[in-house]
Each structure stands twice: as C-alpha cells, then as structure tokens.
Amino acid sequence: MSMETEIAASLEGSHDDGSSRVIKDVLAGTCGGIAQVLSGQPFDTTKVRLQSAPEGKYTGALDVVKKLMANEGFSGFYKGTLTPLIGVGACVSIQFGVNEFMKRMFTGRNIQAGMADTRLSSGQFYLSGAAAGIANGFLASPIEHIRIRLQTQTSVPLLYNGPIDCIKKMYVGSGFAGIFRGLNPTLIREGHGMGMYFLAFEALVKKDMSRNKIERKEIPGWRLCTYGAAAGYAMWFTCYPIDVIKSKLQTDALSKTSQQYSSAIDCAKKIYTTNGIRGFFRGFLPTILRAAPVNACTFYAFELAIRYMG
Template identity: 60%
Template sequence: MTIELEEPPLTQDNTQVYKDLFGGTMGGIAQVLVGQPFDTVKVRLQSAPEGTYSGAGDVIKKLLANEGVGGFYKGTLTPLIGVGACVSVQFSVNESMKRYYDQKTGGKPLSLLQFFNCGAVAGFANGFLASPIEHIRIRLQTQTGATKAFTGPIGCFKSIYASSGLAGIYKGLLPTLFRESVGLGIYFATYEALIARELAKTGLSRVDVPGWKLCMFGGLSGYTLWIGIYPVDVLKSKLQTDSLTKPSYRGSIDVARDIFLKAGIRGFYKGFLPTILRAAPANGATFAVFELTMRLIN
C-alpha cells in the first residue's frame, strides 16, 4: 500500500536535523507533563508483588493517602530531561529516514512498510538512550516508605553503577530495544496513515491540518503502539525493578515464565488500564506539539 502525503520538500541539511531535534524535544516535554501520573500508576502495578494492589484505583488511593499528589510525579526530573531527549531522537531519526526513502525512491510516496521501517530504525536508535533513563525512572517511581534508597536521578545512577556497573545501568536493554523497534514502527506508520487519510478526504495540505486532529491522530497512534507491545513493557519493568545484588531473574524468559506461572496471560497486562488511558492525551500532545513546533520554526 502506498500513502500519498503532501509534504514540504525533504532536505538532508544539518539545520533541518536540528529543527527535528528541537521539535521532538518539545513533544517529549509535553508527553511527560501530561503522561507522568498515568505512568507512575502503571509502573507501580507492573512491578509490585502479587496482591499489593487490587487495581489502578487502589494504586491511586494509596498514592494520595501516603505520598500526596506529588507522588504521581516522583522521578519526573529524569523523564523530563530524558524523555525530551528520547522523543527528539525518535522524531529526528524518523524524519531522517523519511528523507532517506524520499531520495532513494526519487520523491515517490512512501508505503506503509517504509513508514514502519522509518519508525523501527528510530525506535532501535532510541532504545539505547531510553533503557537507562527508564531504569532510573522506574527505580525512583517504585520507592515507597520513609526510607529512600535513592536521593534522586544522579544518586540512583551512581548507586546502580557502583553495585552492577554498566550492565546494571542497561538492565532490560533487550526488551527495550524490541519494544521500541516494533512499537515505534507501528506508532509512526499509524500516524502517517491517519494523516494521509485526512489529506485525501479534505484536500488540505499537511500544514493546514488543525491541532485538535493532530492530537486525535497522535492519541490513536498511541493506542496501537501500546496494544501491540504492552506485554514486552511488563517484562522490561519486572527486570528493571529486580534486585541489583540478588536478582530473581536471569533474563526476559525467566520473567515471562514467572509471570505466566503466577498470573497467567492477565499477568502480562498488569497496569494496562492506566497505560491505555495515558496513551491518548500523552501521545496526542506529543504529535500535536511536534507538528505545531515544526510549523513555527520551518
């Protein structure tokens, strides 16, 4: 299937790359500010021992009672900086890959598979940055009680590195790479397909698509992303909250076996409700802010 997109001419100059990075950073900041409370609830559900919480509502109630509203934003500094960087990588590599295909095909419209490939390459590149950032964020998000093992992102990084070295920092890298590659392939292909459908239906140019529709298309893309790869995210979270000194799991297969034996298939979907609720506002904000930023600076 070929998707007809009306876009400005794609260029490979360094200025455009910097613009893509800046637009992605703005999108990433929007994603964190909108999505962090949902993500905190998701991680608590994914990583807590069986029976700790009865569901998302129970997490929210206990968070408010024990940690207040600020508890929903624990570990926010790391994603605010890190996710901004991650999303800037995602969008800039995706846009660069689109330019690569544009040159390779002589300006012919890209197919869905090519858009998937663009997103998959972006996801793979981003995985090496996302893995340590998410590991630190998850360690901070899952701290409970009066005594804190980590004082903040830098203290967390130092502690992990001191006990486990670089391997500890990159704990959960393989499932992260898989999640990012497949997930972002689906994510960007879905978004481009929705944009193409809108342009064909309305006759508008891409720069004239209203912000609320960009937000809606981004939200729908977020749904397809998480529906496609959520069980892998659960594996990753389990690995990244495992003990650093006396780990219970040797790798992803051990985690998958343990989850299935204890909770069956439903165990791979713990925390899915807050994640899917987060998908629309967080990813809608990401795409809308990216597109609107690019319109302003191009």
C-alpha cells in the same frame, strides 16, 4: 525546480537544507517529549507501580491512586520527573529526528526509482518508525531504569536520594550492565512499538491530506490530536507485554546474587507461571487511559513546533 524536487519538498513541508531540517526535527521532537512527560507522568507512575508491585499489594489502578494520594500526596505522581523531563525530551527528539530522516531517505529512493506515486508506503512508514525506536532504545533503557527505581520507592528513608545516587547504587550492585538492565526488551518494545506508532500517525495524516486535498500544515490541530491518540493505541496494543517484562527486570534487586530474574525469557516464564497471560497485562488500564491524551499532546506539540519553525 524539477517535479521530483517539488514532490519531495511538499512531502517534507519545507525547502530547508538537510542540516537545518534535522535541527528543526530534533528541536520539535524535544517539545513533543516535554509535553509527553508533563501530561503522562501520573499515568506512568500508576502503571509502573502496578507492574512491579508484589502480588496482592494493589487491587487495581484506582487502588494505586488512592494509596499514593493518601501516603505521598499529588506530588507522589511526579516522583522521578526530572530524569524523564530531560531524558524523554532527548528520547523523543531522537525518535522524531530519526523518523523524519528515514522518511526523507525513503522518499529519495522512491523518486530515484521513478515511481509514479512517491509517497511512502505503509511498510516504509513502519521501517522509519522502527529505526527511530531502536536508535532511541539505547538511551531510553537507562533513563527508564532510573525513573522506575525512583517511581517505585515508597519506604522511608528513601533508598535513592535522586537520579545520580540511583545511578551510583545501580553501578555498585551490578556494574555498568546493571544500569542497562532491561535493554533487550526495551529495544524490542521500541523497535516494533515505534514502527506501529509512526505508521498509524503517518497513515492517518496521509489519508487526510489525500481525502481533503490539503497540505500537512493545513490539517487542523484537533485532527492531529486524534491521530496522535490513535498512534498511542497502535503502539501499546501491540507491545505492552514486553513492557511488563522490562519493568519487572528494572525493579528487580540491584545485586546479581539477589535478583529474581536471570534474563528476559526467565522473567516471562515466571510471570506466566504465576499469573498466566493476565500477568503480561498488569497496569494496562492506566497505560491505555494515558495513551490518548499523552500522544495527542506529543504529536500536536511536535507539529506545532515544526510549523512555527517553518
């Protein structure tokens, strides 16, 4: 085996052929996605209700929690969980699968260029994550739209009887485009957000391996959790306002004639007019509280699955 091949194999932590590696990346990403949903759904429900509620309905995150527990019980936090459990598993598998593919591609380019240090640069980590986010955004947008509609319904009888009924009513209200409402801000959030997400995690892993002279598989679990938490902060601190716009668009009226926002830009203008800069950070507290445990679980589950599959 040549030195270049040894370097590439070391970076990937595997000698598998390409197709086998992709399958393992996707399966491990699915494990990470399931861990993400189960650990993060209560935080996400709280965030979405704060983001999309009429002005004055809630005084803050704790008020949402108190009212939800009083009116709907603990199960209310897990409204709409089936859709993200299936969908987010698929989304995260795409994120990690594309990110790992892009990392291999950049590693190959670095080797072909004859670079003395073939390890990926910060820019390459960011571009790998951004590509993963954009690829995932087309699937994440309708999945999140359905989840948000289900999470925010509080009236009785319920407007939607489940994910399928929700899709039907969205289609009747605005056609196929209605299902993908909020796609553009989702792509922006996913592209930049995932770029920062994977950049933060991979940079910390790279530094750990270099500082301690160990392989990736030797990094202890508690440090992987710490790096995953940092990745979550890196993402949300840099892309949260666009997520607020997305949530506003996806909780707007179904019928085009009744919608409050004509576009993402129109939504941003109205948020600023009504609440100023603070309006772009509604629900930020539960999101940041969620970021550490959820992304720690996501990356830990992914890395453990990769190690288990070899």
